[in-house]
Amino acid sequence: MRLSITLRLALLFAATTAAVLLALGLFIGQLVDRHFEELDLAELTGKLELTRHALASVRREADLQALPVRLDDALVGHHSVSVAIETADGKRLYQSHHAVALPPALLANPGADTPAYALGWEHDGRRYRAVSALAPSGIPGQAPLLVAVVLDLEHHAGFTATFRTALWAAVATAILLASLLGWLIARRGLAPVRSIAGVARGISAERLHDRLAIEEVPAELIELVNAFNEMLSRLEDSFRRLSDFSSDIAHELRTPVSNLLTQTQVGLSKSRSSEEYREILASNSEELERLSRMIADMLFLAKADNQLIVPFREEVDLRAEIESLLEFYAVLAEEKSIRITCGGQVTLNGDRLMLRRAIGNVLSNAIRHTPDGGYIRIELRQTEGRGVLLSIENSGETIPAEHLPRLFDRFYRADPSRHREGEGTGLGLAITRSIVHAHDGEVSVSSTSGVTCFSIRWG
Amino acid sequence: MQNALTEEHAGEAMKILIVEDEPKTGDYLRQGLAEAGFVVDLARDGFDGMHLALTEAYDLILLDVMLPGVDGWQVLQAIRRAGKDIPVLFLTARDDVEDRVKGLELGADDYLVKPFAFAELLARVRTLLRRGSKAKEAETLTAADLELDLLRRRVTRGGKRIDLTAKEFGLLELLLRRQGEVLPRSLIASQVWDMNFDSDTNVIDVAVRRLRAKVDDDFEPKLIRTVRGMGYVLEVPEAA
Numbered sequence: 080m081r082l083s084i085t086l087r088l089a090l091l092f093a094a095t096t097a098a099v100l101l102a103l104g105l106f107i108g109q110l111v112d113r114h115f116e117e118l119d120l121a122e123l124t125g126k127l128e129l130t131r132h133a134l135a136s137v138r139r140e141a142d143l144q145a146l147p148v149r150l151d152d153a154l155v156g157h158h159s160v161s162v163a164i165e166t167a168d169g170k171r172l173y174q175s176h177h178a179v180a181l182p183p184a185l186l187a188n189p190g191a192d193t194p195a196y197a198l199g200w201e202h203d204g205r206r207y208r209a210v211s212a213l214a215p216s217g218i219p220g221q222a223p224l225l226v227a228v229v230l231d232l233e234h235h236a237g238f239t240a241t242f243r244t245a246l247w248a249a250v251a252t253a254i255l256l257a258s259l260l261g262w263l264i265a266r267r268g269l270a271p272v273r274s275i276a277g278v279a280r281g282i283s284a285e286r287l288h289d290r291l292a293i294e295e296v297p298a299e300l301i302e303l304v305n306a307f308n309e310m311l312s313r314l315e316d317s318f319r320r321l322s323d324f325s326s327d328i329a330h331e332l333r334t335p336v337s338n339l340l341t342q343t344q345v346g347l348s349k350s351r352s353s354e355e356y357r358e359i360l361a362s363n364s365e366e367l368e369r370l371s372r373m374i375a376d377m378l379f380l381a382k383a384d385n386q387l388i389v390p391f392r393e394e395v396d397l398r399a400e401i402e403s404l405l406e407f408y409a410v411l412a413e414e415k416s417i418r419i420t421c422g423g424q425v426t427l428n429g430d431r432l433m434l435r436r437a438i439g440n441v442l443s444n445a446i447r448h449t450p451d452g453g454y455i456r457i458e459l460r461q462t463e464g465r466g467v468l469l470s471i472e473n474s475g476e477t478i479p480a481e482h483l484p485r486l487f488d489r490f491y492r493a494d495p496s497r498h499r500e501g502e503g504t505g506l507g508l509a510i511t512r513s514i515v516h517a518h519d520g521e522v523s524v525s526s527t528s529g530v531t532c533f534s535i536r537w538g
Numbered sequence: 539m540q541n542a543l544t545e546e547h548a549g550e551a552m553k554i555l556i557v558e559d560e561p562k563t564g565d566y567l568r569q570g571l572a573e574a575g576f577v578v579d580l581a582r583d584g585f586d587g588m589h590l591a592l593t594e595a596y597d598l599i600l601l602d603v604m605l606p607g608v609d610g611w612q613v614l615q616a617i618r619r620a621g622k623d624i625p626v627l628f629l630t631a632r633d634d635v636e637d638r639v640k641g642l643e644l645g646a647d648d649y650l651v652k653p654f655a656f657a658e659l660l661a662r663v664r665t666l667l668r669r670g671s672k673a674k675e676a677e678t679l680t681a682a683d684l685e686l687d688l689l690r691r692r693v694t695r696g697g698k699r700i701d702l703t704a705k706e707f708g709l710l711e712l713l714l715r716r717q718g719e720v721l722p723r724s725l726i727a728s729q730v731w732d733m734n735f736d737s738d739t740n741v742i743d744v745a746v747r748r749l750r751a752k753v754d755d756d757f758e759p760k761l762i763r764t765v766r767g768m769g770y771v772l773e774v775p776e777a778a
Binding site for chain 1 (some may be wrong): 648650653654655727731732734735736737738739740741744745748758765766767768
């Protein structure tokens with residue numbers, strides 16, 4: 080079952096207040112009972128004292144005859160108290176007006192002179208409390224008499240009942256009220272969460288720049304809000320790249336498509352020699368091949384973005400791969416009199432064809448940007464553990480620092496005027512990065528004082 | 539021209555079945571292959587394709603994977619289950635590894651990912667058809683007065699020795715072995731340099747230009763020809 084946090088908090092709050100209030104109610108009830116008990120005991124002790132006093136003043140048999148009257152007088156107005164006096168052999172000498180059946184336990188076990196507790200019982204739906212004690216009379220030689228004082232609790236039973244009802248009613252109301260208040264407090268306390276939800280609900284692709292205001296958020300939620308904002312930043316970044324990519328695609332496709340269209344339609348506008356038609360078709364074919372290469376590259380990148388590129392793993396001798404690539408690019412390097420050196424020897428666990436493509440793209444890029452008579456220096460190095468570092472360094476114009484981080488972006492050209500020169504699709508280095516990432520590696524580039532260096536790092 | 543393979547095979551043209559539902563692609567493939575000298579049948583859905591493949595005798599089948607009704611995989615399976623050992627080249631619009639693996643496991647011989655260059659297709663078709671025929675392994679390849687000695691790895695033209703680098707030799711050997719065929723750059727890169735990715739450089743153009751300088755510049759007739767928009771071909775000009 081799914082409980083909202085508000086309900087959860089309110090229920091917890093209600094449960095705790097209920098427990099506390101119930102305990103408090105029980106405690107107060109007990110206190111009140113104890114209080115009455117003590118009052119009762121004091122009254123009983125008082126009356127016991129009074130009776131003993133009266134008995135002590137009995138000196139003769141005649142005094143004994145007058146005792147009931149004396150005691151009755153003394154007990155006038157104390158309707159709830161009744162006193163009984165018995166001889167040791169069970170003969171009742173005195174019984175006040177309100178006769179009460181005395182439990183045998185009371186008569187059998189007379190207590191101390193000043194009793195510490197009263198015996199309680201119930202009879203005919205009424206509750207009683209009583210003390211008993213042995214009291215010597217003033218008549219010499221007579222055995223001590225048993226005095227029992229009984230208190231009918233009816234007089235304060237009514238009060239206790241009313242008190243209890245009132246107490247539990249108050250407790251119940253308090254619990255209800257506390258629960259309601261708890262719910263309101265929980266709701267109010269969770270208002271920031273709702274406001275976060277509100278902002279989150281308002282965020283769409285067009286409003287990815289919205290952020291949650293951190294200063295209005297309680298301390299407990301700062302971490303959550305920070306995480307949320309960071310997620311938004313990442314999303315915004317990815318989204319921006321994606322939309323840049325889409326518009327780049329549109330832009331990159333527009334030029335060749337518009338060339339194709341113009342050329343084809345101009346070609347069709349009048350009748351030409353077959354030589355001219357052939358020329359047009361050949362040119363179209365070249366343009367289309369470039370387009371199809373671009374589409375294949377973009378698909379590769381799209382798959383890489385979705386982690387759909389799973390490199391086949393085998394031991395790859397990177398030095399051997401580079402040597403093959405150098406053999407392939409040798410004619411280009413010779414044309415430009417570029418000196419290429421290669422040092423080091425390492426193996427790497429990876430997909431041979433993909434790695435070859437990744438390194439090939441960096442190499443062809445280096446050859447393209449190295450001036451005639453320049454140099455390219457390739458170095459392979461084993462780094463700590465199983466790490467591998469490949470650096471490809473070439474002489475040439477220093478690339479301004481602001482371009483460096485974006486060199487691996489799709490269609491990014493440091494120098495816009497070089498656009499379309501050299502047949503590149505503008506995706507080579509982006510593909511390199513994707514392949515290297517799929518192999519858990521990192522690419523980086525630095526460029527200072529006429530030397531540009533691409534580094535690929537694994538492990 | 540002992541090694542120049544034409545589509546005339548034992549006096550009879552090679553028969554190719556194309557199974558392709560996209561109307562334009564199908565038409566152009568049929569036209570292109572017919573003009574390259576093949577006899578071509580075109581089936582526009584998997585059902586017809588399967589029927590033709592099982593009832594007629596073909597030398598090669600070009601099979602599109604995405605077909606209405608019966609798809610390319612099923613056609614391929616049916617062909618193999620019928621015990622027919624015809625080479626099958628499948629065409630797929632999806633560059634998925636699984637697709638490739640599936641196709642090759644089901645018994646396809648090669649595949650091409652759309653969009654592909656027609657020259658590339660033609661080259662692959664010829665490779666597959668050649669695989670079947672047992673041409674005698676020649677020791678020398680010749681075209682006009684150009685001679686390439688495979689055993690001694692020597693090239694002469696008009697009796698004059700020409701020095702070639704190892705890769706130039708490999709390039710010339712490929713052009714000679716497949717003379718008369720237009721070879722796309724991607725095929726040359728993969729056959730000679732084992733580069734199977736599309737390089738965005740003009741390595742092949744430069745390499746061919748250098749080879750021409752050695753083989754063609756000082757001689758007549760010119761043997762290596764650029765076919766714009768397609769690739770390179772080595773052939774003896776007919777007028778010569």
